[in-house]
Amino acid sequence: MTRIPRTGLALLAATAAALALPAAADDVHLTNGNVFEDVVARVEGEQVVVQMRGGALRLPASRVARIDRRESASTEYLERRQAIAADRGAGAADWLTLALWARDRGLDGSVREAARKAATLEPDLAGLPPLMQALGYVRDEAGDPWLLPDELMARRGYVRYRDSWITAGERAELLRAEATRAQRAREEQRDAIRDRALEHLAAATRAQAEAARAREERERTVALPIVYSIPYWIVPIPVPVPVPGAPPAADPEPPLRGRGGSNRGGYESRVPGSLGSAFIPGRLNPEAAPPPGRLDPR
Numbered sequence: 398m399t400r401i402p403r404t405g406l407a408l409l410a411a412t413a414a415a416l417a418l419p420a421a422a423d424d425v426h427l428t429n430g431n432v433f434e435d436v437v438a439r440v441e442g443e444q445v446v447v448q449m450r451g452g453a454l455r456l457p458a459s460r461v462a463r464i465d466r467r468e469s470a471s472t473e474y475l476e477r478r479q480a481i482a483a484d485r486g487a488g489a490a491d492w493l494t495l496a497l498w499a500r501d502r503g504l505d506g507s508v509r510e511a512a513r514k515a516a517t518l519e520p521d522l523a524g525l526p527p528l529m530q531a532l533g534y535v536r537d538e539a540g541d542p543w544l545l546p547d548e549l550m551a552r553r554g555y556v557r558y559r560d561s562w563i564t565a566g567e568r569a570e571l572l573r574a575e576a577t578r579a580q581r582a583r584e585e586q587r588d589a590i591r592d593r594a595l596e597h598l599a600a601a602t603r604a605q606a607e608a609a610r611a612r613e614e615r616e617r618t619v620a621l622p623i624v625y626s627i628p629y630w631i632v633p634i635p636v637p638v639p640v641p642g643a644p645p646a647a648d649p650e651p652p653l654r655g656r657g658g659s660n661r662g663g664y665e666s667r668v669p670g671s672l673g674s675a676f677i678p679g680r681l682n683p684e685a686a687p688p689p690g691r692l693d694p695r
Contacts, residue, residue, distance in 0.1 A: 424465040438464050470502040489519035516543040
């Protein structure tokens with residue numbers, strides 16, 4: 398670990414000592430807590446240059462808390478790549494050599510990067526085609542000679558549809574067919590929902606009609622009469638039944654005058670206004686004689 402002073406000769410001395418170490422992958426820790434991992438860092442004056450695969454980033458030295466260095470093949474690749482890029486006399490062979498070096502160290506991304514640079518400069522360089530084919534590249538004599546299959550198909554005018562490559566017109570036709578099927582499916586779903594709603598409505602209508610018919614049947618039914626028996630109001634009336642061999646019954650006597658008509662003997666009911674079977678003497682018809690054999694005339 399190398400501490401980076403903010404200013405002064407101490408910063409330059411520490412940086413020079415750090416750069417003298419073998420090729421290493423650096424972790425640059427900033428004062429705000431962020432960390433740039435697996436990069437190449439170097440100090441230039443009051444700035445720290447952070448070299449990454451995508452380019453270089455310059456930071457004020459005051460924002461760098463420390464730089465941690467460790468051995469890494471990727472760091473050496475970055476240094477080799479930077480050296481080749483800075484050498485105007487470097488060519489496709491140098492990039493191929495770097496690609497083979499990165500392949501031996503398992504740097505897959507670095508192998509692809511260096512090999513493509515070599516293929517751009519000299520597509521038919523000896524030793525390059527086997528490496529490019531191993532990386533999955535194919536030749537395209539009409540344009541860029543080494544392309545990935547997807548790049549080649551796209552350059553030829555094909556487009557990706559599901560898991561295959563087809564022409565743009567074929568894809569448009571397939572998309573229209575899919576849209577038609579989707580629209581038909583939506584219409585069928587809508588019709589099914591409507592049919593279910595109509596079935597429910599018909600069932601509800603039938604239930605209402607059956608309820609109305611049941612109600613009409615109940616209303617047409619004649620209720621049985623209910624006979625209430627009230628004491629002293631329902632009086633059994635004897636009906637004479639002719640007996641064979643018996644003399645004919647005498648004609649009933651006409652009702653006597655007086656209050657009550659049939660109340661012979663001047664008796665009245667125990668309960669005034671009722672026709673009970675128990676009578677007591679009264680003054681309703683004092684002139685009438687009592688019934689024979691029932692009461693003393695006194």
